[in-house]
Structures are given as structure tokens and as C-alpha cells.
Amino acid sequence: xxxxxxxxxxxxxxxxxxxxxxxxxxxxxxxxxxxxxxxxxxxxxxxxxxxxxxxxxxxxxxxxxxxxxxxxxxxxxxxxxxxxxxxxxxxxxxxxxxxxxxxxxxxxxxxxxxxxxxxxxxxxxxxxxxxxxxxxxxxxxxxxxxxxxxxxxxxxxxxxxxxxxxxxxxxxxxxxxxxxxxxxxxxxxxxxxxxxxxxxxxxxxxxxxxxxxxxxxxxxxxxxxxxxxxxxxxxxxxxxxxxxxxxxxxxxxxxxxxxxxxxxxxxxxxxxxxxxxxxxxxxx
Numbered sequence: 001x002x003x004x005x006x007x008x009x010x011x012x013x014x015x016x017x018x019x020x021x022x023x024x025x026x027x028x029x030x031x032x033x034x035x036x037x038x039x040x041x042x043x044x045x046x047x048x049x050x051x052x053x054x055x056x057x058x059x060x061x062x063x064x065x066x067x068x069x070x071x072x073x074x075x076x077x078x079x080x081x082x083x084x085x086x087x088x089x090x091x092x093x094x095x096x097x098x099x100x101x102x103x104x105x106x107x108x109x110x111x112x113x114x115x116x117x118x119x120x121x122x123x124x125x126x127x128x129x130x131x132x133x134x135x136x137x138x139x140x141x142x143x144x145x146x147x148x149x150x151x152x153x154x155x156x157x158x159x160x161x162x163x164x165x166x167x168x169x170x171x172x173x174x175x176x177x178x179x180x181x182x183x184x185x186x187x188x189x190x191x192x193x194x195x196x197x198x199x200x201x202x203x204x205x206x207x208x209x210x211x212x213x214x215x216x217x218x219x220x221x222x223x224x225x226x227x228x229x230x231x232x233x234x235x236x237x238x239x240x241x242x243x244x245x246x247x248x249x250x251x252x253x254x255x256x257x258x259x260x261x262x263x264x265x266x267x268x269x270x271x272x273x274x275x276x277x278x279x280x281x282x283x284x
Contacts, residue, residue, distance in 0.1 A: 017093060022055040029058045029083070029090070031075050033067040047224075048258045096131025098166075100173030106137025109252075110145050117250065122149055127252040128229035129153040129191070132163055134254055136170040139188040143181050149250075151189040154229035157199040160191035194232035200224045200259070206231045207266055215274075222256030223263050 021028040030052055032043055039061045043049055053059065060079060067075065072095050080090040093099070113125075125142070129135045135153035142149050155163050168185045171177065178184045196203050202223045210227040214220050221227040230251060237244045260267070 017097070018052045018055050018057045021057075027058065027088070028052075028056070029060060029079060031072075031079060032059050032061050033064055034061050036063045036065065039063045046262050050261075051258060094131075096133055098131040098133030098136070098170065100170055102133045103137035103140070103170055103174060106134055107141040107144070110138060110141030110147060113250070114145055114147060118147070121248050122147075122250045123247045124150045124152060124249045125252055126152040126154065126229065126233050126249060128194070128225035128254060129155045129163060130157060130225055132166045132170060134252075135163065135189055135191075136167040136174075138252070139167070139185070140171060140174070140176060140181070143183065143188050152192055152233070153189050154192045154194035154232050156195050156225055156228045158195075160193060163191050192232060192236070194228050196228055196232075200262075202227070202263055202266060203231075204266065204270075207263060207270060209234065211267070211270060219253065220257055220260070221253070222259045224259045225256050226253050 018028045018030075032049075034043065043059050043061055045053065049059070062070075062075060070078075076092045076094065080092055083090045093102075113122075125138065127134060127138065135151070139151050139153075141147075142151055153163065164185050167189070171185065181188075196206060200223070206227055207223065209231045210221045210223065213230065221230055233249070233251065
């Protein structure tokens with residue numbers, strides 16, 4: 001059995017998928033979107049590629065132009081057909097694991113939040129949104145559970161309307177629509193534009209926020225997803241202080257660490273300013 005997954009930048013889903021595949025002795029295949037200049041060369045070890053290649057994932061590169069023209073779903077089917085012609089039985093996972101099936105995991109996450117923090121008076125939940133699955137599952141879970149929280153999904157790519165439409169499609173794939181739950185997608189969550197300079201592109205202020213969080217709490221955010229989302233959330237709170245006053249917000253950290261290694265050139269000068277590295281005086 002093989003599992004093709006499309007990816008264009010560090011995606012948490014791929015970490016777990018490829019490692020689990022190796023645990024169970026399954027081959028894994030990754031469609032990697034890259035530039036025309038790099039598509040015919042070794043893909044390197046940037047971000048999650050290091051872990052993926054360490055556990056033996058097969059990397060299939062395509063150009064950004066090919067990805068845009070053909071589409072991720074069609075590319076997955078092309079690769080799956082190639083694997084079937086070799087006698088393999090592939091199972092395809094879409095970008096970010098965002099499928100109706102994948103969304104059910106976040107209904108379970110809402111149940112866990114209820115059990116662990118249901119008595120804390122949480123009024124809002126905020127999270128990063130890169131492909132829609134997390135937001136869709138959380139939105140439905142909150143709606144069905146009666147948790148009573150407002151969900152803020154910080155989109156790190158595309159635009160809010162794209163995500164409303166995509167999440168609507170995911171929910172319909174789960175058998176959910178306005179008639180079954182009583183509200184439409186826009187009533188279940190609030191999409192916020194949080195892509196900043198662009199997908200996987202970090203503004204200095206975002207990295208500084210991430211560094212401050214890490215230094216003060218030990219929690220590592222990532223520059224592609226959670227870091228952008230958290231920075232945007234803080235900026236909203238500063239700009240609209242009255243709207244957030246008295247709210248108790250849970251920020252859902254959905255993982256992602258390897259993307260930090262892609263930002264070393266931006267992080268190095270910032271961390272040097274902390275002046276926390278020196279030559280030890282050694283007594284000989």
C-alpha cells in the first residue's frame with residue numbers, strides 16, 4: 001500500500017503520515033510543488049523534507065505551474081494510477097489531510113477540550129487555517145457540542161471566501177449542511193486573513209513574536225502556520241481592544257517545528273541580539 005500526499009511547504013500532516021507509514025511497513029509518496037529551476041534537482045532537506053526523507057518517503061517534484069494547471073487532486077490521481085500500474089494499492093490523502101474523513105479527528109479534539117477545559121469559561125478558540133480541515137472539524141464540533149465558543153480561523157494562505165467555500169464542501173462531504181445543524185458555515189466560524197507577506201513567507205514582526213513566546217513560555221510556534229495565526233490574533237487584540245476585553249481565548253497550537261529551520265537567516269541576527277552566547281572561561 002502507498003500513500004501519496006501533495007505538499008508545497010512544511011505541512012504537519014506529512015510528518016505524522018510518513019512516520020506512521022514507516023511504523024506499519026508502508027511505502028509513502030509525496031508530491032512536492034517547487035520552482036521550475038529546482039524541479040529537476042534534488043529536493044533538499046528544507047522543513048519537513050528532512051523527516052520525510054529520513055523515514056524513506058518517495059519525493060515526486062512538480063513545478064508550481066504544473067500544480068496550478070493540473071490541480072492537486074488530479075496530480076494525486078495521476079500518481080495513484082502510476083502506482084497501481086506497478087501493482088501497488090495506493091491510499092490518497094489530500095493537501096493538509098483536509099478531507100471529510102480527516103475532519104472527524106477535530107470533532108474528537110472538541111470533546112477533549114470539553115473534558116479538559118470545559119469549566120474554564122473559554123469564550124473563543126483561535127487556530128491557524130492552511131487547508132481547511134482543522135477549521136471545518138473544530139467548527140462542527142463546537143456547533144454540535146454546545147461548547148458555546150466563537151471560532152476564529154486565521155487563514156495563512158488564499159482568502160477568507162475561498163476557505164468558507166472549501167469548508168462548506170468539506171462539511172457537505174460529512175453530510176452536514178444548514179438544514180442538519182441549523183446554521184451555515186459563516187455562522188459557525190470566522191475566517192481572518194493572516195497570510196501576511198505570503199504563504200510560508202515571514203515578516204520580521206511575526207518571527208519576533210514567535211521568539212518572545214518561546215523565550216517566555218518554552219512553547220515553539222512555527223513560521224508557516226501557528227506563528228502567523230498567533231501574531232495576527234495579538235494584532236487584532238491590540239487594534240480592537242474593546243471587542244476582546246473580558247474574553248477568555250484558547251489558542252489551539254496544531255504543531256509544526258521543522259519550518260523554523262527554513263528561517264535561520266532571519267532568526268540568526270535576532271537571536272544574536274539576546275547576547276546569550278559567550279566564550280566560557282575554562283580553568284586548565
